[in-house]
Amino acid sequence: MNAAPKVLLAAAAAAAALAAPILAQQRGGARLPAECRAEIVKLCGTDRAQMRTCLREKYAELSEGCQSALRERMGTRGGQGAAPPRRIAATSWAEFVSQRVSSTVIYGSHDRQQVDIYTPDDAVGDTPLVVFVHGGGWSIGNRSAVQAKPQHFKDAGYVFASAGYRLLPDTPVEQQAADIGAALRALRAQAETGGFDPERIVLMGHSAGAHLAALVATDPTYAGDAFGAIRGVVLLDGAGYDVPAAMATPTLEMPNLYRDVFGTDPTRQKALSPITHVGGKDAPHWLALYVAERANSKAQSEALIAALGQAGAQAEAAAINGTDHGRMNRELGTEAGAAQTEAVDAFVERVLG
Missing domain, CATH: 3.40.50.1820 (Alpha/Beta hydrolase fold, catalytic domain)
Structure with a gap:
């Protein structure tokens, strides 16, 4: 897989990994840095029920460091029964290529x-x-x-x-x-x-x-x-x-x-x-x-x-x-x-x- 699809998959997977309370300490998992948690709250608010949807839509608006922290956190949860990353629809890939x-x-x-x-x-x-x-x-x-x-x-x-x-x-x-x-x-x-x-x-x-x-x-x-x-x-x-x-x-x-x-x-x-x-x-x-x-x-x-x-x-x-x-x-x-x-x-x- 080339670099561009990986970026899209990482974005979707990072958002999907946030189904559990994102701001809470997870057993056996990595806690997001305080700066990243504050950034997410500023961007998406504190309603955890809406946070995954918000991050899926606004992932690109996060700083590079927070994006990286989210991807790392997704990786640490991989062995805890987390759902596999969602597939990116063909239309999403076509849109990415066009831009x-x-x-x-x-x-x-x-x-x-x-x-x-x-x-x-x-x-x-x-x-x-x-x-x-x-x-x-x-x-x-x-x-x-x-x-x-x-x-x-x-x-x-x-x-x-x-x-x-x-x-x-x-x-x-x-x-x-x-x-x-x-x-x-x-x-x-x-x-x-x-x-x-x-x-x-x-x-x-x-x-x-x-x-x-x-x-x-x-x-x-x-x-x-x-x-x-x-x-x-x-x-x-x-x-x-x-x-x-x-x-x-x-x-x-x-x-x-x-x-x-x-x-x-x-x-x-x-x-x-x-x-x-x-x-x-x-x-x-x-x-x-x-x-x-x-x-x-x-x-x-x-x-x-x-x-x-x-x-x-x-x-x-x-x-x-x-x-x-x-x-x-x-x-x-x-x-x-x-x-x-x-x-x-x-x-x-x-x-x-």
Whole structure:
């Protein structure tokens, strides 16, 4: 078996191995490292009945170290009557093959400072580029968590790229935004090899990635000479565009996370708020989608879009019904995510078409 099927089998098997309580000490088995357990709780919550399903869907969003720990734990349980790994359906393998990385751009010395590029077979030098920034609370996630997006955008005639960046606690948000800016500069330098137009880029982010995308697209400090290539910005259910306002909201969903990420200094909170920088040199086109039932995301998205509109940008905020924070991202490019997919497709076509 070659390497790619092994990766898929490992992912499914690791999730299947979690049928028993994942966070509990297992007789004769290995306990997951504390950092990995915390990462899983942050990603999937504490409901053990739902944890296996969650991890099967979001395995790729875990850090490489936690993925490795899960695979090792699966191995230690192999002699304890654990069910054999589930077979991967042919459609899953076909989907994996269709989304193979065409090339990787390395823009720093850290293993997260890399950008994966997915190029259509017929891409030429003037093919526009969609760059995705993953979420994960500024502390987890990785660039491989792209789900159906690469194939969807390739089919639509775009080159797709997924940018990695360093994470908390080792790397503060300022440096994460700087990583995204450096990634954009490195991508543009590789445009000829990647088969895309270095002057036509849509920057898209989900959750924490939406915050970073918005920050980079309102504060030219981060992207430098790549800033002008950002023709449009797509924000998927972000809630941190005005950090002081978010932290003052009584219904803030994760106050401890925001405190850990942005600190308590009002000056720093404002500096890390995209809305603070609106009215300077902003990207010209914006689309902010938010989960209809998520009040904080609605308020933050609409406030940012209103500010951008007043400053002269073409900006729109739209609610997406019948989804949630994770599905907003995971189902983009699929039939299940038709609402957000149609909104994003129309925006990208208008900006890059």
